[in-house]
Amino acid sequence: MSLTFLLIEDDEIERMKFARVMQKNNFNHRLLEAENGEEALKILEKKDSLPDIIFLDLNMPKMNGLEFLKILKSDTSLNYTPVVILSTSNNHNDLKDSYETGVAGYIVKPLKYEDYAHKIKCMIEYWSVNEFVNA
Amino acid sequence: MGNDQEIFKRALAREKAARKQAEKILEDKSRELYFITQQLKEANEQLEDLVDVKESELQGVFDNLVDAYVLMDLHGNVQEMNQAAVELFGYDVRNEKLNVVQLIYKEDYEYAMTSFFKLTQDGFFSDYQARVYTKHNGVRTVHINASIIKDKNKKPIAAQGIVRDITTTLEQQRIFENQRQQLSVIVENSSLGIVLTQMGKILQTNKAFQDLLQYSQEELLEMNVQEISMPDEYKESEENMKKMTSGEIGGFSINKRYRKKNGGIFWAKTSVAAVRKQNGDMQYQVALIEDITDQREHEKQRDLLLKNLEKSNKELNDYAHIVSHDLKSPLRSMNALITWLKEDYESVLDEGAQQSFDMLLKKVDKMDHLINGILEYSSVDKGEHIQKTIDLNSTVKDIIDIIYIPDHIEVTVTSDLPVVQGDNFRLQQLFQNLINNAVKYNDKEKGWIKVSCIPQKTHWQFAIEDNGPGIPKKYHEKIFRVFQTLDDNKESTGVGLSIVKKIIDLYDGKIWVTSEEGKGTAFHFTLKK
Numbered sequence: 001m002s003l004t005f006l007l008i009e010d011d012e013i014e015r016m017k018f019a020r021v022m023q024k025n026n027f028n029h030r031l032l033e034a035e036n037g038e039e040a041l042k043i044l045e046k047k048d049s050l051p052d053i054i055f056l057d058l059n060m061p062k063m064n065g066l067e068f069l070k071i072l073k074s075d076t077s078l079n080y081t082p083v084v085i086l087s088t089s090n091n092h093n094d095l096k097d098s099y100e101t102g103v104a105g106y107i108v109k110p111l112k113y114e115d116y117a118h119k120i121k122c123m124i125e126y127w128s129v130n131e132f133v134n135a
Numbered sequence: 136m137g138n139d140q141e142i143f144k145r146a147l148a149r150e151k152a153a154r155k156q157a158e159k160i161l162e163d164k165s166r167e168l169y170f171i172t173q174q175l176k177e178a179n180e181q182l183e184d185l186v187d188v189k190e191s192e193l194q195g196v197f198d199n200l201v202d203a204y205v206l207m208d209l210h211g212n213v214q215e216m217n218q219a220a221v222e223l224f225g226y227d228v229r230n231e232k233l234n235v236v237q238l239i240y241k242e243d244y245e246y247a248m249t250s251f252f253k254l255t256q257d258g259f260f261s262d263y264q265a266r267v268y269t270k271h272n273g274v275r276t277v278h279i280n281a282s283i284i285k286d287k288n289k290k291p292i293a294a295q296g297i298v299r300d301i302t303t304t305l306e307q308q309r310i311f312e313n314q315r316q317q318l319s320v321i322v323e324n325s326s327l328g329i330v331l332t333q334m335g336k337i338l339q340t341n342k343a344f345q346d347l348l349q350y351s352q353e354e355l356l357e358m359n360v361q362e363i364s365m366p367d368e369y370k371e372s373e374e375n376m377k378k379m380t381s382g383e384i385g386g387f388s389i390n391k392r393y394r395k396k397n398g399g400i401f402w403a404k405t406s407v408a409a410v411r412k413q414n415g416d417m418q419y420q421v422a423l424i425e426d427i428t429d430q431r432e433h434e435k436q437r438d439l440l441l442k443n444l445e446k447s448n449k450e451l452n453d454y455a456h457i458v459s460h461d462l463k464s465p466l467r468s469m470n471a472l473i474t475w476l477k478e479d480y481e482s483v484l485d486e487g488a489q490q491s492f493d494m495l496l497k498k499v500d501k502m503d504h505l506i507n508g509i510l511e512y513s514s515v516d517k518g519e520h521i522q523k524t525i526d527l528n529s530t531v532k533d534i535i536d537i538i539y540i541p542d543h544i545e546v547t548v549t550s551d552l553p554v555v556q557g558d559n560f561r562l563q564q565l566f567q568n569l570i571n572n573a574v575k576y577n578d579k580e581k582g583w584i585k586v587s588c589i590p591q592k593t594h595w596q597f598a599i600e601d602n603g604p605g606i607p608k609k610y611h612e613k614i615f616r617v618f619q620t621l622d623d624n625k626e627s628t629g630v631g632l633s634i635v636k637k638i639i640d641l642y643d644g645k646i647w648v649t650s651e652e653g654k655g656t657a658f659h660f661t662l663k664k
Contacts, residue, residue: 017467110467111470112500
């Protein structure tokens with residue numbers, strides 16, 4: 001089953017890392033990329049190509065991850081879409097705020113690329129066997 | 136001859152008549168005497184009755200006198216004493232002889248003799264006050280009024296005295312006086328201004344109050360409270376005063392300004408309390424006045440300082456948090472890019488290039504450790520302190536299970552560890568950092584680490600000893616500073632011990648090191664019980 005991911009991440013190299021993991025593992029999923037929350041909301045306006053999962057960075061300029069998350073959760077057509085946080089912070093408050101607002105997962109980006117690649121691979125494999133609500 | 140007879144007859148008749156008259160006179164006189172005797176007898180009886188009445192009246196007075204009454208001869212031998220006197224002196228002249236001299240307290244002897252001399256001279260003395268020995272009650276102080284009793288020839292025959300035991304009264308007076316003095320010392324030396332007022336009128340002030348307002352006592356006694364208050368604030372005081380008068384409140388405390396003699400103004404905390412009569416009516420008001428001009432100034436400054444400090448503290452914490460995350464992201468990118476270079480150009484990179492990339496990765500790694508250290512360090516005093524009951528035995532056991540301990544090193548707990556109140560995460564961090572260090576730096580073939588605790592009065596004193604390389608004396612203080620490390624090669628960030636220090640500070644403890652180079656180190660630290 002081919003899934004559609006939306007990766008919201010302001011750092012170009014982070015986006016490259018995610019894409020490289022997908023490519024190296026020959027994952028046959030579609031990856032949409034947004035540099036920030038505003039851009040992501042624009043993508044989500046096109047209701048015909050909604051993502052199955054959203055991967056969200058917390059630290060972003062302008063609208064940060066949490067603000068985006070709140071907007072998403074208040075939209076009835078989008079609030080079923082699982083959101084997984086990708087962050088460098090394992091700060092207790094960040095985790096708490098995220099789960100409180102409603103996320104399906106929280107991944108702390110490790111320093112080493114190998115470790116990162118392994119985590120992302122596991123996660124994509126996990127979501128590949130999940131069922132989704134079709135909006 | 137016949138003539139002679141006649142003369143004789145006549146003489147006889149005359150004599151008879153004279154005798155008859157005499158008899159009559161005698162009879163009259165006799166009767167008169169009888170009546171007089173009767174009258175005298177009656178009068179005497181009446182007098183006797185009167186004397187009896189007076190005597191018994193006197194006896195009653197004498198017996199019922201609250202004060203002791205003593206009657207003595209001129210040599211001081213007591214003739215009579217009433218019940219009060221018996222009770223006072225403990226002697227009873229009906230049973231034993233008593234001379235007043237034996238009652239005189241030895242130090243008062245001279246005074247007693249002088250007074251007795253005065254008594255015999257002037258016939259009385261009053262307000263004699265001296266100490267006497269009593270049979271059962273020790274020395275008592277008495278007050279005596281005495282007078283001389285004289286016979287009809289004005290010859291002194293006895294002396295009488297009314298004696299009052301004033302020991303308790305004197306003692307009470309002394310205590311009262313003492314208390315009054317103590318109180319006045321307190322009031323006079325108080326750094327608080329104290330003022331007694333009645334209906335706004337100043338009745339009494341202490342020195343501090345005079346100093347504060349720069350008026351003399353005499354000036355203040357002519358003034359009322361309104362004159363030293365600010366017009367806009369007097370109202371508030373007056374409203375409170377009304378409530379106090381009605382009994383609604385017992386007292387009140389306000390911060391208000393006062394006007395000094397020179398026109399200057401100062402702020403004072405003023406506590407007013409009502410002094411009430413027995414029936415509850417307010418009689419006076421007593422006010423304590425504390426100059427808080429400086430205090431207010433200091434408070435203002437302190438509040439400002441505190442605010443700034445809080446702000447900069449928060450900023451600093453946020454700063455550490457934000458900066459470290461902002462620094463972490465590029466490090467992740469760098470790691471990824473270097474890894475990709477190594478992977479993608481494996482075939483073209485020679486060994487030297489590969490090595491350089493590996494070293495680059497290590498530096499990136501070290502940088503990441505440092506940033507984590509900053510984060511950890513800045514978060515020690517952040518967040519909630521969850522106080523829980525923690526058994527340090529199990530905390531340390533957990534740590535020994537969690538951390539990597541090579542086979543040649545043994546960690547043992549050599550004494551029972553206490554159960555303490557604290558934050559589990561921080562206590563674990565504390566022990567883990569110390570034990571971890573000891574394990575990491577141990578250089579012996581057979582390494583050991585011992586954890587122990589000795590209870591002290593207010594603190595628990597712990598020791599974590601090892602047989603590692605030891606720490607040179609000059610570093611014993613330095614090692615607790617943040618980013619201070621003695622080791623260049625390993626992944627030490629110099630944060631571990633500074634976190635340990637910070638946690639110990641949180642628990643009002645101390646940490647110090649004893650060490651012999653080459654032989655081992657002992658970290659001693661205390662935690663408040």
